Amino acid sequence: MTVQGESLPKNQVLHKTPLFDRHTALGARMMEFGGWSMPLQYSGIVEEHRAAREAAALFDTCHMGEVDVEGPEALSLLEKTTIRPIENLLTGRMRLTVITNDRGGIIDDLTVYRLAHDRFRLVFNASNREKAVDWLNAVRERVGLNGAAVTDRTMETGKIDLQGPRSREILRPIAGDGPGALRYYHFLETDIEGVPVLISRSGYTGEDGFEIYVPWEKTSFFWDLILREGKKAGILPAGLGARDTLRVEAGMMLYGHELSEDVTPLEVVYDKLVNLSGDFTGVQVLRKEEEEGSKRKLVGLEMTGRGIPREGYPVLAGGRQVGVVTSGTYGITVQKSIGMSFVTPEYAQVGETLAVQIRGKEVPARVVELPFYRRKR
Numbered sequence: 001m002t003v004q005g006e007s008l009p010k011n012q013v014l015h016k017t018p019l020f021d022r023h024t025a026l027g028a029r030m031m032e033f034g035g036w037s038m039p040l041q042y043s044g045i046v047e048e049h050r051a052a053r054e055a056a057a058l059f060d061t062c063h064m065g066e067v068d069v070e071g072p073e074a075l076s077l078l079e080k081t082t083i084r085p086i087e088n089l090l091t092g093r094m095r096l097t098v099i100t101n102d103r104g105g106i107i108d109d110l111t112v113y114r115l116a117h118d119r120f121r122l123v124f125n126a127s128n129r130e131k132a133v134d135w136l137n138a139v140r141e142r143v144g145l146n147g148a149a150v151t152d153r154t155m156e157t158g159k160i161d162l163q164g165p166r167s168r169e170i171l172r173p174i175a176g177d178g179p180g181a182l183r184y185y186h187f188l189e190t191d192i193e194g195v196p197v198l199i200s201r202s203g204y205t206g207e208d209g210f211e212i213y214v215p216w217e218k219t220s221f222f223w224d225l226i227l228r229e230g231k232k233a234g235i236l237p238a239g240l241g242a243r244d245t246l247r248v249e250a251g252m253m254l255y256g257h258e259l260s261e262d263v264t265p266l267e268v269v270y271d272k273l274v275n276l277s278g279d280f281t282g283v284q285v286l287r288k289e290e291e292e293g294s295k296r297k298l299v300g301l302e303m304t305g306r307g308i309p310r311e312g313y314p315v316l317a318g319g320r321q322v323g324v325v326t327s328g329t330y331g332i333t334v335q336k337s338i339g340m341s342f343v344t345p346e347y348a349q350v351g352e353t354l355a356v357q358i359r360g361k362e363v364p365a366r367v368v369e370l371p372f373y374r375r376k377r
């Protein structure tokens with residue numbers, strides 16, 4: 001498993017989500033992640049993983065950062081900082097994108113929700129929220145976009161993710177037919193028992209499901225309601241362990257593993273998202289990289305020998321190191337040892353035979369297409 005805690009700076013308080021007491025009451029094993037105390041697992045990673053693939057799983061994702069950008073120049077700020085055009089994003093839809101620094105490196109990957117013509121909700125990774133807000137404000141001041149306001153809503157916004165093939169069935173008695181009618185990466189804003197709720201058809205597991213945003217103080221109410229409603233359908237609360245094995249199978253990247261400020265979107269699976277004709281920060285560096293070619297590429301690895309490719313393990317070709325594993329696990333659904341790795345471009349073709357150095361031994365592997373798992377539609 002590739003989930004790891006991060007060392008907290010001195011004097012920084014470890015945040016607790018509004019569901020902390022729920023997790024401890026359920027006997028969750030807790031860990032530090034991105035400055036938050038989060039559940040690693042409840043009944044067990046394998047059982048929770050299978051629940052998400054076969055029935056439904058409920059995740060506490062209150063640690064994610066919600067930031068609103070609004071005002072007459074909100075769109076201009078997003079066009080100046082993100083790699084994909086936002087202008088053509090319709091209200092009620094969301095988009096996956098990346099914020100880059102002046103060197104073209106990834107400050108964070110995020111989703112952008114268009115709430116209104118001049119109002120957007122940005123959802124960041126937990127450990128990057130403050131850095132991303134600082135960057136948005138720095139660019140805003142640099143280019144003089146005073147008509148864009150950046151407001152951090154994280155500590156007033158609760159978020160829970162309902163994932164799995166029975167998610168729609170579970171949510172229908174709670175929220176009606178509206179969420180189930182949404183197309184992927186669409187969302188709606190509604191009231192449930194007088195509480196304002198935003199529900200999107202999206203997630204980070206490779207399964208069908210929903211991301212649900214509620215007022216911070218109402219998070220426990222909705223957590224209990226969904227678990228109660230989903231009991232007959234086989235729902236389980238799930239922690240970061242299962243979230244990680246699910247996302248690796250789905251070929252989804254994690255900041256601090258596949259993504260960092262030293263990695264560009266062209267080196268990973270975001271290469272197809274980059275609008276090289278845009279005017280965002282770092283675009284000139286990316287244009288040059290496109291012309292000259294990237295020095296490394298992210299690939300999927302499937303082990304053909306015995307062993308699990310863990311983060312940091314060297315990837316070899318002919319006994320020579322050509323890359324490093326960024327994430328790896330045993331794929332519970334695909335029943336194979338799998339991982340992702342940066343390799344030099346000449347070894348990035350699907351079918352390429354490589355090896356991973358595991359405990360001093362070269363274990364054979366091959367490059368495969370991402371993702372490792374695709375759900376049946």
